[in-house]
Amino acid sequence: MKVLSLFDGIACGKVALERAGIPIEKYYASEIDKHAINIAMKNHPDIIQIGDVTKVDFNSFGGADRYAYCWKSLPRLQLCRKAA
Numbered sequence: 001m002k003v004l005s006l007f008d009g010i011a012c013g014k015v016a017l018e019r020a021g022i023p024i025e026k027y028y029a030s031e032i033d034k035h036a037i038n039i040a041m042k043n044h045p046d047i048i049q050i051g052d053v054t055k056v057d058f059n060s061f062g063g064a065d066r067y068a069y070c071w072k073s074l075p076r077l078q079l080c081r082k083a084a
Helices: 012-019 034-043 074-083
Strands: 002-006 026-030 066-069
Touching: 002 012
Parallel strands: 002 026, 002 066
Antiparallel strands: none
């Protein structure tokens, strides 16, 4: 299966698919947080990082069988940063 994960974080979606026994042919990830990308790539060097979702040319993208995304609301994100 080809997967496109938007706002990928530390690749928890890839972990979930692997634990469910779903074979992954290619896993494309869109993430901009350098720390999250470093963790994801350390644990899963086969991930294909495609960069900022606002700059991806989806017309030239080869496509995927499954799409996944996680959208954090800005107020919640700000609240989390204040608590940290």
